[in-house]
Amino acid sequence: MTNKRHNAGILGTGYYVPEKRITNRDIEKMVDTNDAWIVERTGIRERRAAEPGTPVSEIACKAAEMAIEDAGVRAEDLDLIIFATLTPDYYIPSTACVLQMRLGAAKAAAFDLEAACSGFVYASAIAAQFIENGIYKHILVVGAEVLSNMVDWEDRNTCILFGDGAGAAVYGAVPEGEGILAFDLGADGTGGDTLIVPAGGSAQPTTEESIKARQHFMQMDGKAVFRFAVKVMGKTVLDALEKIGMDKSEIDHLIPHQANIRIVQAAAKRLDMPMDKVFVNLDKYGNTSAASIPIAIAEAQREHRFKKGDVIALAGFGAGLTWASCILRWTKEDK
Numbered sequence: 077m078t079n080k081r082h083n084a085g086i087l088g089t090g091y092y093v094p095e096k097r098i099t100n101r102d103i104e105k106m107v108d109t110n111d112a113w114i115v116e117r118t119g120i121r122e123r124r125a126a127e128p129g130t131p132v133s134e135i136a137c138k139a140a141e142m143a144i145e146d147a148g149v150r151a152e153d154l155d156l157i158i159f160a161t162l163t164p165d166y167y168i169p170s171t172a173c174v175l176q177m178r179l180g181a182a183k184a185a186a187f188d189l190e191a192a193c194s195g196f197v198y199a200s201a202i203a204a205q206f207i208e209n210g211i212y213k214h215i216l217v218v219g220a221e222v223l224s225n226m227v228d229w230e231d232r233n234t235c236i237l238f239g240d241g242a243g244a245a246v247y248g249a250v251p252e253g254e255g256i257l258a259f260d261l262g263a264d265g266t267g268g269d270t271l272i273v274p275a276g277g278s279a280q281p282t283t284e285e286s287i288k289a290r291q292h293f294m295q296m297d298g299k300a301v302f303r304f305a306v307k308v309m310g311k312t313v314l315d316a317l318e319k320i321g322m323d324k325s326e327i328d329h330l331i332p333h334q335a336n337i338r339i340v341q342a343a344a345k346r347l348d349m350p351m352d353k354v355f356v357n358l359d360k361y362g363n364t365s366a367a368s369i370p371i372a373i374a375e376a377q378r379e380h381r382f383k384k385g386d387v388i389a390l391a392g393f394g395a396g397l398t399w400a401s402c403i404l405r406w407t408k409e410d411k
């Protein structure tokens with residue numbers, strides 16, 4: 077039983093990546109690794125890094141302004157801001173509130189959402205509820221990260237993978253049959269320790285010892301995350317498709333979370349999709365967590381990849397463990 081009054085769709089997109097590039101060769105100087113290994117095992121060639129001390133709200137604001145302009149609305153028109161991030165400006169206030177101030181979106185309610193790399197799709201599913209039931213007209217969903225602060229630049233397991241960036245979308249009502257058609261969200265908390273920042277929260281407050289032990293940086297069991305990702309990425313898309321009786325052959329574009337090319341290829345194989353239907357930019361940006369999917373959507377749009385009416389599948393997975401997918405029919409004219 078649903079009380080759907082409208083369909084919710086993307087009215088505008090935006091993205092921003094910091095200018096500073098960190099290439100695999102740069103990382104060779106920091107840890108025992110090499111360009112050939114990183115490219116072969118991950119597909120990543122370089123990633124972006126914000127200047128030290130850059131708050132994530134600053135890069136998010138640039139992406140948000142682009143999305144607001146693309147949507148043809150004003151910041152004052154926003155009813156709600158949902159900010160997906162695992163690298164917030166502060167514990168309090170929420171980064172969504174900081175962004176609301178930066179944008180001058182005085183009317184907007186605002187909150188943060190933490191579902192790691194699945195965050196943008198989780199946030200989009202929430203935004204869709206408010207649009208569909210007619211409570212809100214314009215919702216800004218942002219996924220943005222400054223992961224360069226959270227990565228241990230002495231740990232070759234993780235520092236090769238991540239990058240900084242911001243992506244945003246404005247959601248609003250769209251004609252019936254367009255916009256978000258289905259989504260699938262999931263979590264498995266039993267896998268929480270496979271990707272974790274152990275210290276700094278209430279479970280293990282920051283102490284001198286925790287800092288010395290480098291426990292306020294990300295720690296990862298790469299193989300376990302890899303196995304999980306390969307299992308879940310294609311499946312979540314199939315589960316979303318099943319809810320609307322759609323077949324995988326009807327998907328025109330897959331926008332996967334940009335973690336590792338081998339994970340992306342495995343998802344494409346599960347969905348019988350040729351790689352030319354799969355958008356990949358992880359070679360340039362690495363894994364930007366919650367920012368990865370909205371950056372990819374915004375970039376693909378600007379590369380004129382989407383035609384009005386195309387069916388797009390978004391698919392993410394991440395710490396938590398979490399996964400999320402969304403099937404949407406593109407509603408914008410290609411300009």
Ligand SMILES: CC(C)(COP(=O)(O)OP(=O)(O)OC[C@H]1O[C@@H](n2cnc3c(N)ncnc32)[C@H](O)[C@@H]1OP(=O)(O)O)[C@@H](O)C(=O)NCCC(=O)NCCS
Pocket residue numbers: 108109110113114117118193232233236237271296298299301302305335336363393394395
């Ligand atoms: C991290 C990841 C790239 C490692 O790739 P892998 O193929 O699993 O590599 P392994 O850990 O099996 O290591 C293979 C070998 O390379 C070595 N190695 C590990 N990291 C290395 C690095 N950065 N550079 C060079 N060699 C490295 C290992 O020591 C190992 O050597 P050995 O065979 O002599 O023991 C991969 O597991 C991965 O991408 N996992 C998912 C991570 C992810 O997406 N996280 C974010 C989720 S949102």
